[in-house]
Every structure is written in structure tokens, then in C-alpha cells.
Amino acid sequence: MKALVPELLKSLTGSVKDLLPIIGVIAFFQLLVLGRPIPNLLELLWGTLLVVVGLTLFIQGLKLGLFPIGENMAWDFAAKGSLLWLLLFAFALGFGTTIAEPALIAVAEEAAKMAAQGGMIVDVTDAREAYAKGLRYTVALSVGVAIVIGVLRILRGWPIQYLIICGYLGVVIMTVFAPKEIIGIAYDSGGVTTSTITVPLVTALGVGLASSIEGRNPMVDGFGLIAFASLTPMIFVMGYGVLL
Amino acid sequence: MTEYLVSLWSSLLATIDDVLPIIGILVGFQVLVLRRPIPNLKRVLLGFLLVLLGLAFFLEGLERALFPLGRLMAEQLTAPDFLGTSGSGTDGAEHWERYAWVYLFAFAIGFATAIAEPSLIAVAIKAHQVSAGAIHPWGLRIAVAIGVGIGITLGTHRIVTGAPLHYYIITGYVVVLTQTWFAPRAIIALAYDSGGVSTSTVTVPLVAALGLGLASNIPGRNPLLDGFGLIAFACLFPIMTVIAYAQLSELVTRRRSGLHPHP
Numbered sequence: 001m002k003a004l005v006p007e008l009l010k011s012l013t014g015s016v017k018d019l020l021p022i023i024g025v026i027a028f029f030q031l032l033v034l035g036r037p038i039p040n041l042l043e044l045l046w047g048t049l050l051v052v053v054g055l056t057l058f059i060q061g062l063k064l065g066l067f068p069i070g071e072n073m074a075w076d077f078a079a080k081g082s083l084l085w086l087l088l089f090a091f092a093l094g095f096g097t098t099i100a101e102p103a104l105i106a107v108a109e110e111a112a113k114m115a116a117q118g119g120m121i122v123d124v125t126d127a128r129e130a131y132a133k134g135l136r137y138t139v140a141l142s143v144g145v146a147i148v149i150g151v152l153r154i155l156r157g158w159p160i161q162y163l164i165i166c167g168y169l170g171v172v173i174m175t176v177f178a179p180k181e182i183i184g185i186a187y188d189s190g191g192v193t194t195s196t197i198t199v200p201l202v203t204a205l206g207v208g209l210a211s212s213i214e215g216r217n218p219m220v221d222g223f224g225l226i227a228f229a230s231l232t233p234m235i236f237v238m239g240y241g242v243l244l
Numbered sequence: 245m246t247e248y249l250v251s252l253w254s255s256l257l258a259t260i261d262d263v264l265p266i267i268g269i270l271v272g273f274q275v276l277v278l279r280r281p282i283p284n285l286k287r288v289l290l291g292f293l294l295v296l297l298g299l300a301f302f303l304e305g306l307e308r309a310l311f312p313l314g315r316l317m318a319e320q321l322t323a324p325d326f327l328g329t330s331g332s333g334t335d336g337a338e339h340w341e342r343y344a345w346v347y348l349f350a351f352a353i354g355f356a357t358a359i360a361e362p363s364l365i366a367v368a369i370k371a372h373q374v375s376a377g378a379i380h381p382w383g384l385r386i387a388v389a390i391g392v393g394i395g396i397t398l399g400t401h402r403i404v405t406g407a408p409l410h411y412y413i414i415t416g417y418v419v420v421l422t423q424t425w426f427a428p429r430a431i432i433a434l435a436y437d438s439g440g441v442s443t444s445t446v447t448v449p450l451v452a453a454l455g456l457g458l459a460s461n462i463p464g465r466n467p468l469l470d471g472f473g474l475i476a477f478a479c480l481f482p483i484m485t486v487i488a489y490a491q492l493s494e495l496v497t498r499r500r501s502g503l504h505p506h507p
Contacts, residue, residue, distance in 0.1 A: 018365065021356035022446075026313055029349055034320050038313070046248060047309020054301025057294045058362050059369075065291020067370070069270060069282065076278045089273050096269045100262055103448050114468045160433045161424050168417045175410045184409055184472030191443035191475035196299060197266055199363035199441055203370050217430075218374045224433035226367075230440030230479055 008060055015055040023048065062200050070204025071211075078212035083155070087148050093205070094147035094229060097198040099140040107192055108132040108139075111185040111237075118181035120244060135240055142236035143193050146228035147202065153224065154209045157216055160224045167231040174238035182241035189237045190230040199226060255304035259296055267292070302362065306446065314353065315453040321346050322457040343404050347397050350454060354396035354478060357447040358389035367441050371434055379434075387489035388438045391482030396451060399477035403458045406465055409473040416480040423487045431490035438486045439479040448475060 030036055038044060077086045098104060112132040116123035121131050153163060175183060194202075202225045210222035274282065282288055320326060327342055358364060368381035402412055424432060443451075451474045459471035 018360050021359045022310060022353075025349075025352040025356045026310065026317065029317055029321070029352070030313065033345055033349075034317065034326075036320075039316075044309045044313065047305040047307075050252070050301045050305030050308065051310065052305075054298045054303070054305055055360075055362060055365075056298065058298030058302060059365060061291045061294030061296075061298055062362075062366055063291070063369070065288045065293075065295055066366075068284065068291070069288055072282060073270070073274065073278065076274075076280050080278060085273075085277050089269075089277070092269050092273070093266075096265045100265050102262065117468055160436060161421075164424075164436055165421060168421070172410075172414055172417070175414075181469065184469065184476075187409060187413060187476035188472050188474070191440060191479040192448055194363065194440045194444060195262075196363045196445050197263060197295070199444070200366040200370075201266070203367055203437075207370060207374055219371075219430045220433060222374060222433070223367075223371070223437045225437070226440040227433065227436035234476075 004060070008056060011059055012052065012056045015052045015059070018055060019048070019052060058196075066197070066200045067204045070201045071208035074205050074208025075212045078209060087151060090147040090151040090205075091144040093144075093198075093202065095140045095144035097195060097201075098143040098193050099136060101193060101195050103192040103195070104136055104139055104189075105132075107185065107189060108135045111135055111182065114181045114185065115241075115244070118179060120179060120181070120241070131244070134244070135237065138236050138240045139189055139193060139233045142232040143229045145236075146232040147225055149232075150206065150225040150228040151209065154206060154216065154221050155213065157221060160227070164227065164231070167228070167235070170235045171231070171238075174235050174242070178238035178241045182238060186234050186237035186241065189233040193233050194226055194229055198229075202226060202229070251308075252300070252304050255307070256297070256300040259300040259303065263296060263299075299362075303445065306449075310446075311449055314450040317349070318450070318454040318457045321349050322454070322461045324461055327461070343400070346400055346404075346458065350400040351393040351397045353450055353454070354447070355389045355393035357450055358392040358442045358478075358482075359385060360446050361442060361444050362446075363441050363444045364388055364438075367434075367437060375430070383489060383493065384434075384438070384486065387485045388442050388482040391438070391485035392442050392447065392478045394485070395477035395479070395481030396454070396474055398481070399474040400454065400458060402473065402477075403455060403465060403470050404462060406470060409476070413476055413480060416477075416484075420480070420483050420487075423484060426491070427487045428490050428494055431487060435483050435486040435490070438482040442482050443475050443478045447478060451475060451478060 027038070030038055073089075077089065109128075109132050112121075112128040112135070115121050115131055116128055121127045149163065153160065174186075178186065203223070206225045207218045207222035210216040210218040216222075274280070327346075364385055365381075368384045371379045371384055372381045398412065402409065427435070455474040456467050456471040459465045459467040459469075
């Protein structure tokens, strides 16, 4: 507990460094390019303070909590030796962390509006809500499937590039058939699904699995789960657009 | 002052809401399936508490300070008056050089938000550990940030000219696969990961505002059709820059150690 304080102070300066670029960019464009004053300076300072403190606490918590639990569970699953439970866990983690993701909820609502405009569904609230909900479940399902495929890949030691080529081909093929209103949303959905808590947890799980299995290299095999999680939603969302 | 604290409190509650399902899954599998005690349970719990608090502070701060200003700037930079397109009615494709400031902003904001992205910091820490120090956290983060910057710049150019999104993305895929062929094997998985990692809490809201702002203000563009796609660019280009970074650092090490390239 006592050792935590000096460490927090040290990482506080790190957080300031992480945020300097974004503050610099905003100040440069607002003051010099647009030539306008910064509105509500007090609010800005308070917000920046919160961001710096928040980032510091998050990084510390990551090292104390998220990383150890992810790796620890990976080792325990490897020791238990049950493939079924591990894959079930992988699916639950992917599905469960995506379904409640606020960015995804926003994108799904946006997509429903487009579908209504494009005449794919009737433009009434009920139809739009049903469409948005269906889309969210589709994306969450696709992330669950992605983590399952990714975990299988780590266990078997398949080279990642072949699976990624298949994924890219899937995206290209679906693009041909998908209604053009949905393509933009589908392509973006890959990036919005991976949240700030999911990424460290899933990364730790992958690295932990690759280290606990003999013959796997954590660097070569441990990463790559996020890559699948940002690829499958593109395919699944376009598939959703084709079916509806 | 109290208004600030009330808002911070509701932000904390919202974060707990988001994190609860994840904690539920972890606890459920740990208790029901694995049935093993967690080592250093107190430390882990403290870690989760810090993650919750940190994320709530971080999000609240972004909402208070950076997002409103960033969105406002995206609007101002893409306003017809600033671009000099008001009343002219010309297509963006003919005068894309008018958008120089927008392109510069796109690159700068892409780079800066990627540097501030907590999930990228997390992956950089892990990659540093796993590679036994061979991958420097700042090297990786800067490579990714340059990729996001390039991606968003090219994405805004696409909105300006109105070219179909999938031509760009499919070309990008071909480039990525060609690079993969020549890349050091150890970096490939990490490079593929860096795409999804870089677009998270900080990047998505700011970049989405830029895209929608541009698509609504450029004559001939439909915000619903053309406003999307920036995130896809921001996901794709870091893969290229991270592979390039790995190849570059491999070259430097080889030069230093005085060895010849492999036969």
C-alpha cells in the first residue's frame, strides 16, 4: 500500500506527457489557426486535471488488477485442461464486453437511421429500435466468435496471417453484396467494439495462454485476439445488412 | 463546484454500469468453473478499484474539456465560411487544396488522440514486457500514432473527394498483406492488434465529429453515406506503420551489430 504512492506520483508525470500532444494540438488550432479564445478556461483546467488523474489511476490499476487477473485465469484454464470451458469463457468475454459498449450503442442507432433512409426498414421508431438492437447483438456475437477463433489459434499455433487473409477476403466478398448504405458503418464497427477495459484483459488472456502452453511464444502467438475482434464485426454487420 | 462533483459522481456510476458485466463474467468463471483462489486477491481488488475510479475520472474529464472543444473545432474548421465554399456550390473534389488546414488538423488530432489512448498504453506496456524490452513502449506508440494520423488524413481526403470507401480499404489490405510477407515474424500479431487498439475512448468521438462535420458541409456529400469510414482508416494504417517500425528497428540493430542481412 505504502509503495503505491511514490509509484503513482511517478506515473502522474507520465500521464502529463501522454496528454501534452492533444492539449498542444487543440491550443494551436484554436488560438492560432481559428484565432479564437479558449471558451470557459476553468472548465477546461478542471477537465484536464481529471483526465490526468484518471489516466494515472487507470494505468496503475491495470498493472495491479486487469493484467494479473487476465494472465492468472489463462494459466488456470490451461491447468484445468478443458477446452470447452476455455472457449465458453472466451465467447462470454467477447460477447459480454461488447453488448454493453456505449460506443456500439451509439453506432447502432446511427445505422438504424441510415437503414430507414435507405428504405431497408420502415422509418418508424419501433422498426428502428429493433434494427439497432439486432445489430448490437450481431456485433457482440461476432466479437465472441472472434475471441473463440483467436484462442483456438493460440492453442493450435496457427500462423495469424492466414486467418487474417481469410478475414480480409470475407470483408471484400461481403462488400460486393452488402447494400451501400451499410458499408461505411460496417467498416467503422470494427474499430468501435474494442473498449478500454476489454483490450488489456483480452491481451493479458492471450499472452497468458501463449506462455502457459509449451511450444507457444507469447510474442508470436499471444497477441492477435484484438485483431480478430476488429475484423469479424465488419463481416457480420454487412451480413446483417444483406439478410435484412 | 457541487455541480462538478455531481457530474463526476454520475460518471462514476455510469462506468460501474459498463464494467459490471465484465466483472460478472470474470467472477462467475473464477468461482464456478476454475474454483481456485486468486493470488494477491487484495492487490487485484485494489487494482480494479483504481481502474474504475481512473476510467470514470478520465471519461468525465474528456467530456468536460477535450470533447466539447475538439468537436467545436471540427465544426469550425469544416464550416463553409472557413473553407471558403459558401455559396460557390462546387464539388469538393475540384478544390481539395482548400482543405489544407483540415488535413493538418486530421493528422494532428489522429496522432495526439492515439498517444493519449489508454488501451494503446496497455498494449505497449505488455509488448514491452513480453518482448523482454526489445519493443520500446514509446516507439510502438509513436508508430501507431503516425499510422492513425495518416489514416485519418487520407480518410478526410476521401470524404472531400467523395471516392468510394471500399476502394481505399481494399488497397490498404493489399499493402498490409504485402508488408506481412516481408515482416519479422514476431511483430505480425502485435501489428494486426494495433489497429483495433488505437481506436477507443479518446479517438472515436473526436474523429466521428470530424467526419460528420466534413460530410455535412462539403457540397455534394451526404453525411449518412460519406460521414463514416474514418475509424476504418484509423484501424488500418497503424498496421502498416507498426510493421514498418519493426523492419526499421531490425535494420538498425543489424547495422549496429555489423551483421549482413540474411542470405
